[in-house]
Amino acid sequence: MIIVLKKQISEMQKESIRSFLVEKGYTVKEIVGQEETVFGAVGQSTLDIREVELLEGVANVVPISKPYKLASRELKKEDTIVTVGKVKIGGNRIAIIAGPCAVESREQIMSIAASVREAGAVILRGGAFKPRTSPYAFQGLGEEGLKYLKEAGETYGMPVTTEIVNPSDAPMMTKYIDMFQIGARNMQNFELLKAVGKTGMPVLLKRGLCATIEEWLMAAEYLMASGTDQIVLCERGIRTYERATRNTLDVSAIPVVQKMTHLPVIGDPSHATGLRDMVSPMSLALIASGASGLIVEVHNNPEKAFSDGPQSLYPSQFEKLMRDLHSLSAVVGKSLERIPRIVPESLALNPTASPVSDHLVVAFQGERGAYSELAIRRAFDESTDVLPCKSFSDVFEAVLQGKAAYGMIPLENTLGGTIYENLDLLDRHQAIQVVGEQQIRIIHNLIGLPGSNIGSLREVYSHPQGLAQCTEYLQHELSYAQAIPFFDTAGAVAYVKDAKDPTKAAIAGAPAAKVYGMEILCEGIESNPRNYTRFYIICREERSAVFRSTAAVNRASLRFTVPDRPGSLFAALLVLTKHGLNMKKLESRPIPGKPWEYSFFVETELGESGAFDVALAELSELCLSVRVLGTFTSNL
Structure with a gap:
């Protein structure tokens, strides 16, 4: 049987329930979930569940119908890791x-x-x-x-x-x-x-x-x-x-x-x-x-x-x-899964890095349940704490100030292109290094209050990109509902929850629905299923060496400026070709305070051993400035 415990149960009441069940011949296992704590009681003894329901601290008792008790999804709804x-x-x-x-x-x-x-x-x-x-x-x-x-x-x-x-x-x-x-x-x-x-x-x-x-x-x-x-x-x-x-x-x-x-x-x-x-x-x-x-x-x-x-x-x-x-x-x-996974024990270089606990903290832009948080969950251990930030700039500041050990920032989306703000922030914060990447498939869902009816919806909220990426669904399936831009996809779900209005819904990822206890009304509503976002993992420079030791480094991000003369950019890129470095991305960005002058962002494979270092030395001679934003492992 499953004994659902009251949320305010005392340790004394809990122990009393456990002792009662053990005396009756049951083996008791405590399972702490996100929403409730339960006792799983299994054994050959027969017991009238009403006797258990009357115990102090018991909220509900549910019989397990399956012959396998401890292994059943009835006993534990969340996945065991x-x-x-x-x-x-x-x-x-x-x-x-x-x-x-x-x-x-x-x-x-x-x-x-x-x-x-x-x-x-x-x-x-x-x-x-x-x-x-x-x-x-x-x-x-x-x-x-x-x-x-x-x-x-x-x-x-x-x-x-x-x-x-x-x-x-x-x-x-x-x-x-x-x-x-x-x-x-x-x-x-x-x-x-x-x-x-x-x-x-x-x-x-x-x-x-x-x-x-x-x-x-x-x-x-x-x-x-x-x-x-x-x-x-x-x-x-x-x-x-x-x-x-x-x-x-x-x-x-x-x-x-x-x-x-x-x-x-x-x-x-x-x-x-x-x-x-x-x-x-x-x-x-x-x-x-x-x-x-x-x-x-x-x-x-x-x-x-x-x-x-x-x-x-x-x-x-x-x-x-x-x-x-x-x-x-x-x-x-x-x-x-990789070895070793990013765990706080090996990376706690700054004991004051976490304002909340002794766990590793990773910052991201948005509300709980955002796609950036999903990227964090795939890159870091489950015990990692997350720090939601209002803006990308706040993510960088949280890392710089030691409020977070790492930051997860989106770099580019296959449909929306490069997030230039983050390129500029990387350029501006020279104490920050790129140390990893993570790719997430963006699956948009229509999310509403539990029990909501799609036909009753009148307003749909999401980030402008989220709305744009679901245009076909909104125009053909929800033409009667108004699409309203919101600052964040997960934030839109939180807003709909707080509004408690069944005529409102949001477009966001499945994690947001889980975080806020909302219902997915329709899955996979994006117009183009080939929708991916690539994220950079960033940290302070002194922490970067520890992170990189977890895997073989094979890619680098760098930014450089070239003299204002014909062929200067070509000459710089020719250095990469000369040393067998496969360029994966090239972007130009305006230089603040210098109208019509640009710096260049390049992401390149490192090639054979030592090739990148030699190429970097040659680039330093050709360019006005060169800065390596970070080296990391990529399997894309």
Whole structure:
């Protein structure tokens, strides 16, 4: 049952409720949500819920109808985000687990770990105990393999996961790994599930060969009832009559399971297909269906692999897949998880940076729920605090004054073009550096009060760009409603909420509807679905080196001015060509106080090692002034 607690409940009342339920034979789990706190109580005992409703501090009691209780969406409406080392699986991130099917030697796992880490994998996989169909097949290196796996993970900064076969191995394995794997053949090995659940460690639970979705979730229930709530479900294909592939990948299970449980779901395209050439397209299909990640087999010499060579990608194929996944992630409204993610522990250079808490603070322009806040949530850890600002200039000032460690500013939109104000602010604030970027697909929604009727709407509010980007919908579907410009998309939602008028609506992103408790009346109303905004992450110069250490830098933004003579700009750009630097963006901006004189903003790839530094030295000789606005990692 779900016991919804009153908002003003005291700790004494809470403990009294917990004790009552435990005495009745229930296992109690407290779940703190954004809007309410609940107790999830499960057990074999039968209890009249009216007895619970009468307890002080109880607001409501709701029976859980599903046979799986702790894993059900009824118990917990919000998505669970599983933490494995410094990696998070679930939410708006896509986590990629990669490595060989089996650990064959120290040299082999170290080599593969290096290549998958460089390509962007965040968790290293490798089997030390291999349950095989044939007793004569390679069964793994056992504890020796675990030692190699742990060493490789520590060397390349990745948590590791491997399969457990014997319940008695659980205590020993906890010394070496960060996440257990329960394989398809062991999904209903209930003694194994109990033993692994008691460790409290994260678990990757694969779907059984012929298991229904409910059976799969019941296996997760065993783990949760035994002591762990950090469970990642893995769809790895089911056995059907089809023999063209190793298994039949049930992509449709991903959105179905996400409605049934709060646990994150990933996919295993390697075991699902059994064929190397099918792994990449099925990986994209899994992510498109909503999966929170993938577990992919990669081998540096698949032809000589001890197991599953035909389904293992070459490192070069995996690297291409990661680039494709990065492009797709923005389309599905997510971002690839990276190591290390931007966390406050490693970046707290200024203890006074946060005026609110000890957490990292990131500033943005707009109201809560704005697209800029969505960009922050994809780039930073969940514990990050946000600081809404009235203007872009306020964002820069917040960073300069230490009120925020970082700022998230939009640079350009595929439909609206460059946000010139932010280019000028970057030029003006020389203590500020660009250290990262984030791309967001702009999906506009019609948002109103809960229970509002589209046919009753008379006024629609949004930022002028938001209104312009939804022109077709407004003209054809809402021609009877007046479009009214507002300073901010999320601010428009807040205004409609405060107005409490069902004839008013706003156009904004889905996060704004969630923040203000509003209802999405119509999704995806933008005229052009190829609508993306690219953001810069900015910070004070002294913090930039720490940020950049999180990933390989491959792009630079710079601003320069050239002499007023024929060919001077051409000569400057020729320097980039000469050293193989691929220019990605060029803008001219008027120089304040110097009518008809301009500076130039350039974004360029860094090219081969050392090429940018040499080019920068040559530009300094040719130009009147040169300033590097920042260097950062780009996967666009």
